Amino acid sequence: MTTNMFKLFNAFSKDIGIDLGTANTLVYVRGRGIMINEPSVVAINQKTGQVLAVGTEAKKMIGRTPDHIVATRPLQGGVVSDFEITQQMLKYFIDKVYKEAGFKFMARPRVIVGVPIDVTEVERRAVEDATRNAGAREVFLIEEPMAAAVGARLPIYEASGSVIIDIGGGTSEVAVISLGGIVISKSLRIAGDRLNQDIIRYTRDNFNMLLGERTAEEIKISVGSAVELSERLDVVMRGRDLVSGLPREIVVYDHHIREALARSLRLLAAAVRDTLEQTPPELVADIMQRGITLSGGGSMIRELASLIHQETKMPVRVDDDPLTTVIRGIGIILENLDNLQEFLTTPGRQDPPRI
Ligand SMILES: Nc1ncnc2c1ncn2[C@@H]1O[C@H](COP(=O)(O)OP(=O)(O)OP(=O)(O)O)[C@@H](O)[C@H]1O
Ligand SMILES: [Mg+2]
Known part of the structure; x- marks a missing residue:
């Protein structure tokens, strides 16, 4: 790949990196650090098409909105599933960064965005176009496991060989990296969202109780x-009894969850x-x-490292602050573009050959 793609970057340009995740979006601003860390959720008034809230505010509305308001997650399985809403969410975050950083009159930013491995060309384009429409001047993509490996300082x-496993909300990606490239990788749709669904199904089948998605996530995190x-850990679970239709609460223990x-973790x-x-x-x-390094919020399930160790017999550790590993990696690349820009790809460019 040609170098000097970024030769126009200079100390004055306010360029940014985005970890556009299924569950959370984080924005890193060159020279400043992580400025946004919010859920990838948008609340929309369906009658008017107006965006009512984005991020943390919108997540609070999930499952609690009147009929004409929907709180949606525009990414599924690590890829854009609703183009328009993804674009509006990105625009909101980019504008917010500009406002908070006081960049009012600055040129539009160049933006590096993380994408999962194994995405199709159409899915890559969707990320690029949504980011450009949201205000980026130029868009560069980086494979998320590479960013995670840089963030974990492998x-x-x-x-x-180094192994990074990034377990997010929508996808888990396993990558073996050597000599600055991905040697082998696997991407699967078993990650945090699937685990929430597993809890909803288990509760329905075993306790005759219906849980909301947010409640299921809270239970997963707490036990x-x-x-x-x-x-032994326990937690009070609140849901709706499927027989009486009334609210009900029960105590569940770690062994239930x-x-x-x-099955998913196996x-x-x-x-x-x-x-x-x-x-x-x-x-x-x-x-x-060297062992295996885990990143992503899904890696915070208690003792996941032990399970992977049992299965592989390799040493396994969870990166410090796994929810920010990818964006910290993108940040390191943004701050060191002279040396690290080889990991970026631009629209229409072929990926470097795999070993
Ligand atoms: N303490 C915890 N224990 C278990 N799971 C957790 C914990 N904290 C966060 N999670 C889960 O981590 C997931 C979010 O992780 P992350 O922010 O890395 O995903 P993402 O980058 O948005 O998704 P993707 O990379 O798949 O697009 C959610 O499913 C959330 O429930
Ligand atoms: Mg992620």
Whole structure:
């Protein structure tokens, strides 16, 4: 790939990076740091088409709105599912950054956006076009696992393998990285959202109770685990009784939720093992030593690292502050464009060849 794509970047340009996630969107401003960290949710008045709230405010409205107001998540499975709303959400965040940073009269920004691996050309275009329509002058894309590896400060340039697993809301991505490139990767749609659905289904089947998506997420965060814990956890679960139709609350324990999540987490761990099985033996030997790093909010399920260790026999650790690993990686790339721009792709450009 040609270099100097960014030679016009200079100390005065206010360029930004965006981790446009299924669950959360984070914005990094060059020279400033992370300025936005909010849920990827937009509340719309369907009668007028007007955007009522974006981000944290809009998430509070999920499941609580009157009929004509919908709180929607415009990304699904890591890709844009509602183009218009994604664009409006990005515009809101970019405008907010400009206002808060006092960039009123600055030129429009150049923007680096993270995209999952294995997205189609059409899906990449949707991200580029939505970002450009939201006010970007130029758009560059980066594969999220690469950004996560940079954010977790893995030794990506060395001729020895590193493994990053980014478990978000919509997708989990497993990537083996060596010599600055992705050697092998796997992307699957088992991530935080699926786990919430697992809890909703389990509660319906076992307790005859209907839970909202937000409640399911809260339960997952407060007592969710991947292997048996040393102490018992419990939480009060509130939902609607499917027989009486009335509100009801019950206490659930960590073992219930572990059972609810078991199948998805086993599939996730199996996907990691499959990826390692396809990895060249020399790299596997390196990985035995260096271990596997987890990032993304989904990696915060208690003892997920232990489950993946059991399945792979490799050392596994969770990155510090896994919800920001990808955006910190994008931030490091933005601050060091002279050395790191090789990871970026521009519209219409072919990806660098894979080893
Ligand atoms: N403490 C926690 N325990 C378990 N899960 C958590 C915790 N905190 C956040 N999550 C989950 O992490 C997910 C969000 O993670 P993240 O922000 O990395 O996703 P994303 O980047 O928006 O999604 P994607 O990368 O798939 O597009 C949500 O499903 C959320 O429920
Ligand atoms: Mg993500």
